[in-house]
Each structure stands twice: as structure tokens, then as C-alpha cells.
Amino acid sequence: MEKPMAIVFKSNTGYTKKYAELLAEQTGLPVYSLEQSDTLSEQTPIIYLGWLMAGVVQGYKKAVKRFRVCAVCGVGMGATGSQIEDVRKNNNIGAEVPVYTLQGGFDLNRLHGVYKFMMQVMKKTAGRALAEKQDRTPEEDVMLKLLMEGGDCVSSDNLAEVVTWYEQQA
Ligand SMILES: Cc1cc2nc3c(=O)[nH]c(=O)nc-3n(C[C@H](O)[C@H](O)[C@H](O)COP(=O)(O)O)c2cc1C
Structure with missing residues (x-):
């Protein structure tokens, strides 16, 4: 190539x-x-x-x-x-x-319209599921923090x- x-x-x-x-x-x-x-x-x-x-x-x-x-x-x-x-x-x-x-990264404030709505739903569903998970991997911890607090x-x-x-x- x-x-x-x-x-x-x-x-x-x-x-x-x-x-x-x-x-x-x-x-x-x-x-x-x-x-x-x-x-x-x-x-x-x-x-x-x-x-x-x-x-x-x-x-x-x-x-x-x-x-x-x-x-x-x-x-x-x-x-x-x-x-x-x-x-x-x-x-x-x-x-x-x-x-x-x-x-x-993830910043809900930078999203608009349908994308913002989708990520609000994602935050509630995937975020909640991750938060309740007992044996989170380090990657899942990062993901949870990103979803909940946003981050770069x-x-x-x-x-x-x-x-x-x-x-x-x-
Ligand atoms: C509607 C929507 C769907 C997304 N789907 C995925 C996905 O399937 N996999 C993933 O890793 N990230 C997903 N993300 C997260 C974005 O890819 C991530 O925030 C990315 O950093 C955005 O890059 P950008 O700032 O260049 O737009 C999604 C975000 C939005 C808003």
C-alpha cells in the first residue's frame, strides 16, 4: 500500500x-x-x-x-x-x-438535537447499568466517568x- x-x-x-x-x-x-x-x-x-x-x-x-x-x-x-x-x-x-x-471524549453540552437526546438516553441506560455493575474493569470505570461527568x-x-x-x- x-x-x-x-x-x-x-x-x-x-x-x-x-x-x-x-x-x-x-x-x-x-x-x-x-x-x-x-x-x-x-x-x-x-x-x-x-x-x-x-x-x-x-x-x-x-x-x-x-x-x-x-x-x-x-x-x-x-x-x-x-x-x-x-x-x-x-x-x-x-x-x-x-x-x-x-x-x-464526551461533553453533553457540545451535542445538539437528536445526538444530544440519544446520549441523554445512553447516559441513563448504559450509565446506570455500569454504575450498578459490581466488577467493573478499569476501562469500564473510565467509560462510566466519561458518561456521567464528561471528559476528554x-x-x-x-x-x-x-x-x-x-x-x-x-
Ligand atoms: C449519537 C451518538 C452515538 C455514539 N455511538 C458511539 C459508538 O457506537 N461507539 C463509541 O465508542 N462511541 C460512540 N459515541 C461517542 C462519540 O463517538 C465520542 O464522543 C467521540 O469522541 C466524538 O468525537 P467528535 O468530538 O469528533 O465528534 C457516540 C456519540 C453519539 C453522540
């Missing part, structure tokens, strides 16, 4: 944007939001980052129509490195394309695997 020449992302509340910018710093690649990526030539090889909604990498379908997507990063509330096979399946990402998941888990350390993969591309 050829070496990516740009980073393209779609973010709703800013966490995916933060990862895309950190990745740009670490790789030296230019970074574009999907909305502003019209200036990039069609079939440019890219790394795509999109926020996760119900397991779907937002904007990926559009990105794959226009660019050569060399790697996909889904940014969600789950732990970095979790849900990878689900994300690959839900989004029909071929086995030759590496998939990474990165833990983003974006860190450049979470990008280590993506950066290593990028550096290995010819």
Missing part, C-alpha cells in the same frame, strides 16, 4: 479534530476536514479519522468514494484499541486496510500505533 499523503477527518464535537491535528504534528502530513477536502485531488492516499456513531465511522463512506483510504481511525468513547473488529465489519473495511480505534481522553500516546504504521509505509 502506498504512503498516505494527507489526513482527512470528520468531527462533531472536536475530539476527532484534535486527534487529526496531533497526528498531523507527529507525521508532518497536511490535515483537512472532510468538508474542506475538495481541494485535495481525487484518489489521494489518505489516513481517515471519523467519530463513531453506533459503530459507524462518520464520513467514511464519502471519503472512500473520493480518496484512497490507507488506514481508518474511529474515534469513540470506548477504550483505545477496543471494538476494532466490529468497526471493520460495520463499515465494510477490507482486511488490507488497518483499522484503529481511539478514545475521544484525547492523548498523543493513543496515536502511537498509527504513527508506527505510518512510518513503516514505503
